[in-house]
Each structure stands twice: as structure tokens, then as C-alpha cells.
Amino acid sequence: MTVTAAAPSPSWPEDALRLNAVCPYYTMFPLDFPLQQLVAHPQATRVLDPFCGRGTTLYAARLAGLPAVGIDINPVAAAIAQAKLIQVTPDAVVRLARQILESGPLGEVPESEFWQWCYEPETLQELVTLREALLEMTTPTAAMLRAVLLGILHGPRNKNLPSYLSNQMPRTYASKPAYAVKFWKKRDMQPVRIPALDVIERRARRLLDAAPLARGGRVYLGDSLETLNGLRQRFDLVVTSPPYYGMRTYVADQWLRLWFLGGPAEVPYGTHGQIARQPNQEAFIQALAEVWAATARRCSQGARLAIRFGALPSARTDPEQMLLASVKEAKAGWVVKDIRQAGTPPKRARQAAQFGKAGSAVDEIDMVAELIGLPH
Ligand SMILES: C[S@@+](CC[C@H](N)C(=O)[O-])C[C@H]1O[C@@H](n2cnc3c(N)ncnc32)[C@H](O)[C@@H]1O
Secondary structure, three states: OOOOOOOOOOOOHHHHOOHOOOOOOOHHHHHHHHHHHHHHHHOOOEEEEEEEEOOOOHHHHHHHOOOOOEEEEEEOHHHHHHHHHOOOOOHHHHHHHHHHHOOOOOOOOOOOOOHHHHHHHHHHHHHHHHHHHHOOOOOOOHHHHHHHHHHHOOOOOOOOOOOOOOOEOOOOOOOOHHHHHHHHOOOOOOOOOOHHHHHHHHHHHHOOOOOOEEEEEEEOOOOOHHHHHHHOOEEEEEEEEOOOOOOOOHHHHHHHHHHHHHHHOOOOOOOOOHHHHHOOOOHHHHHHHHHHHHHHHHHEEEEEEEEEEEEEEEHHHHHHHHHHHHHHOOOOOEEEEEEEEEOOHHHHOOOOHHHHOOOOOOOEEEEEEEOOOOOO
């Protein structure tokens, strides 16, 4: 059943796509994947992603003029995804940031060696103040400012105008404190003063100046199965990508962003409700099957379910067989229409490329199913 061709996706002006890149997420899929599904299913009216990550599917739906609902159990993912559905001006975001900073320092500055090396003291105080103020705020402008800050929290130092607030760091994931401190000390790389407001302003203008009209929808922070069972809407297109089998580091790798959202000032190890916490392949397949069944209960007849899935090489398993088994086990009326290799987007943009640390040759597939039978 495996084929390799894929439909071309529509092209959009580059500046309309910028908001989608507000903050990288460790295992994001390229925008092309949900856009292609929207093109292949033009009668879609409402889109769902039960493992939404940074909200790529939600942004594709916005571009296509449709409302969308996303669910994710990782607070970092949910905060980034939320921004994909919001319509605010860059001025409003900058005004809020300025207001917070001008009202004086808030919060407790973390003190370990990591923090002293990661941020210059004045920059760190600004960051702590913004964090503290935003913890209490729920407006769309606050949600956008939060996502902008998640995106500039850490990243490489550049020679010209700074784009990130931290000392040298990867932007996709946060280095572990001991490793980072050793890295900076060895190179005698002291953190430099970076005024938070300047970076926020530059970033907000870049992201929002040409953002397309928001089309509504919502992001839920929570377990997909539980959340789906509480939803009332119906969907006719689902585009999603569950955690790849063997991938367990979603939370620890995002620890600095998690701190910004109210988490501890250190790496939180543990599984945090991640579906990948299952002890073995059979349990993982069963957990996925339950999500596909709950998804079917929220979909109308004829709905499409498009899934990108893969497995880390270390998991030594066949993702195609696993995914087919999970859809079959759901016994929910999903009929598989197509399975193909997810190899057509440029390699750099592929989800597999995000797994640099774990090995590059991740086997990825795209599956499309249609809801034909009545779900039980
Ligand atoms: C492969 S990523 C999705 C990436 C997304 N397609 C994007 O472009 O950003 C899988 C997501 O599933 C989430 N997840 C894992 N277990 C979950 C659960 N039980 N309920 C909801 N989301 C879960 C993870 O936090 C992760 O963000």
C-alpha cells in the first residue's frame, strides 16, 4: 500500500507564514503537511488536532479560513499553539510589555550558577517580571506576548541586533544547566545586556504585521482522550501527529520555557501524562487506538483523519505497522485510504530532522483514513 507521491500545497507570501514560527517546538511538522490535507479535503469546515504541539495544523486552518481546535498536554505546546489562533496588533503586544516593565520589578530571581551565566542580571530581572505578571493574565494580548517571549527566551547570540535574551544556546531545546554552564565557562562567554522590550518589539512586528485573519477555535491544555470526551463540536478534518514511538523528552527538553510558564527553575524529569509513557508497544498502540476512537465520536461521517507518525531508530519498530494496528484496534469506523512515505518536504524542514540528538534516519509515514462506519 505504500506510495511516495504527495499533492503540492498552495503557496503563501512568506510574511503571512511568520506567526507560525513564533517559537520552535522540538517535534513540529512542516506547515505543508496540514496545508496539503486542507487542499485534498476542500469541503472541510472545522479542523481538529488532538496532539497539536506548536499548533501547525491550527495555523494551516487559519490560512485556509477555517476554525480549529487543538489539544496538547505540554503547557509549552499549548501556549505556542494558542498564539496561532489569536488576532492582535504588534502595538498592543508592545504596549502590554512596556506597561508590565514600567510598573516595577516583580517575582523572585532564581539564583543558581546557571541563571547567572544564562542571562545578564538586568535582562533576567525583566524576564522574571514579565513571567510573574503574565502568570495572572488571560487576555489574547497576554497570550501573544507569552508566546513571543517563549520564542525569544533562548537561542544563538548573533553579531547584529540580538534576537534572543539568553547567552549562547540552541533555540529548539534548552540545554541542561550543568552542560550549559560548562560550555559558557570554557569559552569565557559572559551574558550580555539585552533589553527585553527591544527584542519583543522587533519580534512582534515581524510576526504580526502581515498575519492572516484569525478564524476562531480554541486550544485545550490537557490529555487528548479526556478532553475529546468533553468536547461537543463536530469536526470533518483531523490532521495530527502523535509522539513518535520511543520519544520521551518533550518536557525535559523544554524546561526553560516550562519555567517561564510557571514551572520550577530546574529540569523537571518525568513523563507528565505523555502518551509515550506507555511501558511497551502494545500499550502504546492501545492508547493511540483510544484517541482515534474518541476522535471518531467527535467527527461527522466522511471525515478525514491524516496522521504523520514515526519511530526513533532506537525503538527498532515499524511505524507503519504500529499505526495501522492502532487504527484497526480503535474499531471506530476509520477506513485507511492511503499510506505513503513522508519524504517529500525538504529534509531540513522535516520533523525527523528535529531528532538530531537521537539519530537522523527516523522512518516517517503519512496515513489518511476516512470515517465510513458508524463509531461504536
Ligand atoms: C509530534 S508532537 C506534535 C507536533 C505538532 N504536529 C507540531 O507541528 O508542533 C506530539 C505532541 O503530542 C503531545 N502529547 C503527548 N501525549 C499527549 C496526551 N496524552 N494528550 C495530549 N497531547 C499529548 C506532546 O506533548 C507533543 O506536543
